[in-house]
Amino acid sequence: MKVFIGYISLSGNTEKMAVIIKDRLAACGCExxxxxxxxxxxxxxxxxDLVLIGSYTWNKEELPYEAMEFYEELGQADVQGVKAACFGSDDLSYTDTYTAIDMLLKKMKGHGAYVYEETLKIHQKTTTYNQIKMCENFADQVLMWSNKRKKWRLFSRSRVLNILHYVKSASL
Structure with missing residues (x-):
């Protein structure tokens, strides 16, 4: 499976999350x-086959300026059918936390991407051990979700074409 992880990080927390997720997916055999x-x-x-987008929330409730061009281009890009998930870090002292992650998720969903509804949101002061576990669990869940979507499409297409066959499921 070919996976893209795109991220923006200011303090390094979101970048650490992206690297942990990358390592976990690579260990599962993904490119x-x-x-x-x-x-x-x-x-x-x-x-x-799968796209993961990570961001931090800037200035209490805004998308980081480094992600603005990407966000605007999403409105014109063809992301119909792309399987996507979002993650990021934030400071819980803000009144409206994780706004950037929610904005990116909503934009992708609004333009036809298949979106994993659960996002990974980590407070910037989370301990390293907990952060690693949360990121690895998120990577596992997104990968399973992505594989289920693929199997469901194959099953649905087969039903429409009235093709009977047995599909052996793969385990992680």
Whole structure:
């Protein structure tokens, strides 16, 4: 499975999350590409089987300026059918936390992406051990969700075409 992880990080917390998720998915046999959001073209998201987007929330309730171009291009890009999930870190002292993650998730869903509804949101002061466990669990859950979507599409297509066959499920 070909996976893209794009992120923006100011303090390094979201970048650490992205690396942990990357390592976990790579250990599961995925081909993972990790890149900053401010350097990618949104049109390339269609080339991946799974896309994970990570961000922090800037200035209490805003999308970081490094992610603004990516966010705006999402409105014009063809992300129809792309399987996506979002993650990020934030400071709980803000009144409205994790706004950037929710904005990115909503934008992708609004433009036809299949979105994993549960996001990974970690407070910037979370201990390293808990952060690693949360990131690894998130990677496992997103991968299982992504594989289920693939099997369901295959099953649905087979039912429509009235093709009978047995699909052996793979375990992680």
């Amino acid at each position: 993972v590409e990790l890149e900053r959001l401010d350097t990618i073209e949104t049109d390339t998201l269609k080339d991946y």
